[in-house]
Amino acid sequence: MDVIVGGQRLEPGTxxxxxxxxxxxxxxxxxxxRVHALRGTRxxxxxVIVGGQxxxxxxxxxxxxxxxEMLDPARLSGTVLVVPVANPIxxxxxxxxxxxxxxxxxxxxxxxxxxxxxxESLARVIDRDVxxxxxxVLDCHLGPWGSAFGAVFxxxxxxxPSVNAATAxxxxxxxxxxxxxxxxxxxxxxxxxxxxxxxxxxxxPAVGVEIGGLGFDTQLEAEWTADGLRCIRNALxxxxxxxxxxxYPERILRYGRTVRVNPSVGGLLIPERDPDxxxxxxxxxxxxxxxxxxxxxxxxxxxxxxxxxxxMYLPRxxxxxxxxxxxxxxxxxxxxxxxx
Amino acid sequence: xxxxxxxxxxxxxxxxxxxTLHTLVGSGPGPRxLLTGVQxxxxxxxxxxxxxxxxxxxxxxxxxxxxxLPVCSPxxxxxxxxxxxxxxxxxxxxxxxxxxxxWLPEQIxxxxxxxxxxxxxxxxxxxxxxxxxxxxxxxxxxxxxDAHVVERGRQMALAFGHPxxxxxxxxxxxxxxxxxxxxxxxxxxxxxxxxxxxxxxxxRAEEDRWLDVNLHGIRNVMRQLGMLDDAQLxxxxxxxxxxxxNHRVEPTRGGLLLPVREPDELxxxxxxxxxxxxxxxxxxxxxxxxxxAPTDGLLTLIARxxxxxxxxxxxxxADxxxxxxxxxxx
Numbered sequence: 001m002d003v004i005v006g007g008q009r010l011e012p013g014t015x016x017x018x019x020x021x022x023x024x025x026x027x028x029x030x031x032x033x034r035v036h037a038l039r040g041t042r043x044x045x046x047x048v049i050v051g052g053q054x055x056x057x058x059x060x061x062x063x064x065x066x067x068x069e070m071l072d073p074a075r076l077s078g079t080v081l082v083v084p085v086a087n088p089i090x091x092x093x094x095x096x097x098x099x100x101x102x103x104x105x106x107x108x109x110x111x112x113x114x115x116x117x118x119x120e121s122l123a124r125v126i127d128r129d130v131x132x133x134x135x136x137v138l139d140c141h142l143g144p145w146g147s148a149f150g151a152v153f154x155x156x157x158x159x160x161p162s163v164n165a166a167t168a169x170x171x172x173x174x175x176x177x178x179x180x181x182x183x184x185x186x187x188x189x190x191x192x193x194x195x196x197x198x199x200x201x202x203x204x205p206a207v208g209v210e211i212g213g214l215g216f217d218t219q220l221e222a223e224w225t226a227d228g229l230r231c232i233r234n235a236l237x238x239x240x241x242x243x244x245x246x247x248y249p250e251r252i253l254r255y256g257r258t259v260r261v262n263p264s265v266g267g268l269l270i271p272e273r274d275p276d277x278x279x280x281x282x283x284x285x286x287x288x289x290x291x292x293x294x295x296x297x298x299x300x301x302x303x304x305x306x307x308x309x310x311x312m313y314l315p316r317x318x319x320x321x322x323x324x325x326x327x328x329x330x331x332x333x334x335x336x337x338x339x340x
Numbered sequence: 341x342x343x344x345x346x347x348x349x350x351x352x353x354x355x356x357x358x359x360t361l362h363t364l365v366g367s368g369p370g371p372r373x374l375l376t377g378v379q380x381x382x383x384x385x386x387x388x389x390x391x392x393x394x395x396x397x398x399x400x401x402x403x404x405x406x407x408x409l410p411v412c413s414p415x416x417x418x419x420x421x422x423x424x425x426x427x428x429x430x431x432x433x434x435x436x437x438x439x440x441x442x443w444l445p446e447q448i449x450x451x452x453x454x455x456x457x458x459x460x461x462x463x464x465x466x467x468x469x470x471x472x473x474x475x476x477x478x479x480x481x482x483x484x485x486d487a488h489v490v491e492r493g494r495q496m497a498l499a500f501g502h503p504x505x506x507x508x509x510x511x512x513x514x515x516x517x518x519x520x521x522x523x524x525x526x527x528x529x530x531x532x533x534x535x536x537x538x539x540x541x542x543x544r545a546e547e548d549r550w551l552d553v554n555l556h557g558i559r560n561v562m563r564q565l566g567m568l569d570d571a572q573l574x575x576x577x578x579x580x581x582x583x584x585x586n587h588r589v590e591p592t593r594g595g596l597l598l599p600v601r602e603p604d605e606l607x608x609x610x611x612x613x614x615x616x617x618x619x620x621x622x623x624x625x626x627x628x629x630x631x632x633a634p635t636d637g638l639l640t641l642i643a644r645x646x647x648x649x650x651x652x653x654x655x656x657x658a659d660x661x662x663x664x665x666x667x668x669x670x
Contacts, residue, residue, distance in 0.1 A: 017623075017624050034623035034624060036625075052622075058596075058622075058646075058647045061596055061622045061647070062596065062645060065596075065620070065625045068625065069625075084622060084623065084625075085622050085623060088622075088623070091622065091647065092594065092649070094647065145471045145541065214471075214541065215471065215540070215541040215542075215543075216543050217542065217543025217544070217545065217546065217603075218542070218543070218602050218603050218644070220543065266418070268384075268387050268388065268391070274544040275543065275544060292391065294378075294384070294387045294410060294411050294414075294417060295343075295360035295410065295411055295414070296343045296360055297390075297391045297394055297395070297410075316543075316544060317388065317544065317547075318384075319384045319387070319417065319420060321418070
């Protein structure tokens, strides 16, 4: 069966880079999205991996670069379509969003793209030429400079029960040590997020991958990248695209609720532990970090764990504005340890 | 010790913009040393350095006065960007000292020039690597009109104890007559030096290592100025390179910068032609550019893997050509 992406036929056993034109911007630049298309020598399902919806989460570029390098089309049964930078405009400026003056600046809130704002145009092209082929989707995010995340999560509120079941199975099969689940359609990130849209409209399982962060020591960041690659291999194995063995941890923490512990004031955030450890057990009332004034050096705020739980996201020392990423605590009351 | 608010102006959002100046008065009379940081809002690690200075330095332990201005541009810090007011014709605070207009950077510069600098006998202006980069050298101006000011700046820079010392035309060339050090040295006759030492985004241990170098350097300069009596810390190196030429090795194309060594080491010796990093396309992953050492020398700038636009900070090499440099044995 022919596989055609952006008008380009993919030959079996090849890696191809397809350029999808999107629009022309005010500075005259031609905006396009690149897709790395890896077609196996045998038929099978298609996994779409999307990174860089938010331009400040750029470490995924390197993760997906290594993923493309890692995968040999000769060993694939099916197709892998990788979009390393879904939002090149936001990436080019290091910002989360694109076109702040639009009423849809966050690409991950505008799928499948109705209007002609930049974010919506990007969504529309990726949907039309890439998502249309998907049997499953991985949506990659991670912490921007100063913060790190550690979870794979999936939605459980799609209208189609079979999508819910397939999504849960894919999330679990990825074998990351923390597995979140929740109402991604009704609550967060919403029906028009990539995960929401893929599950509701395209009716394919879509899992969020939030592993790693930026500004930590070299070895730690390399370990997070290795975790991300392992999860991608497991997803491919689950979909029978790759036949390598599953690589699993001993157990997985499945959870349903994360509490954000982010600063309410701006200042220099100083964590109690630096580097802290993802999935470290914490207790209610435990001091996680302090926000000090960059001017007087006084304590402005003490960040405490609101409950017993586990660290899902964490910061290093860095300057924060109100609401910025600091700690995410998995509520222990919402957890269970499960076998992979 | 006291922290004093120096009002600057009122901004469009209604906020009152002010500078916070810490004054640590020692146990007896002596020189007044000013430490300044965050003229550029993305060089925020200076805050942690200043916080440690204020927390650790016991006023009874020194003579004179230590003035600490941790954040010169609160507006640039708020947005973690280099410049203060992009739409102005003087957006960079460190280029507008002596300016007569009312743009935010010029009002800040004027506040510092009129309310802080008149009470100062010596100045260290700190700059740090921004996210993804590290910088490692100190410098002093060789082109101030008063030779005495030049010599005292030289003594401060050497006393700091860093092995790389840049001899710069600070007032006439870079960072120029409107920079803080250029203005203070050329217009006010205040001996000064710059300390450009620190990495950001390399992890806590690596970053703290370079913060400690700054802390030791400040104490060494205080000793040189006669503010501290305790023994000089041992030099961090047996030799000091005084250099005139610092080659920047920057990408000409945007992409993902992938250094050959990660983490690299400031001060590492390189040879002309050594590959320092590659720039790859974030889209096709194809190699776009190779960054090589343009000369034999020592690394004054390093980078970790991070996305760069054309001209962004990457590497710097202090030229060890004997015609433009000099080794001093400690």
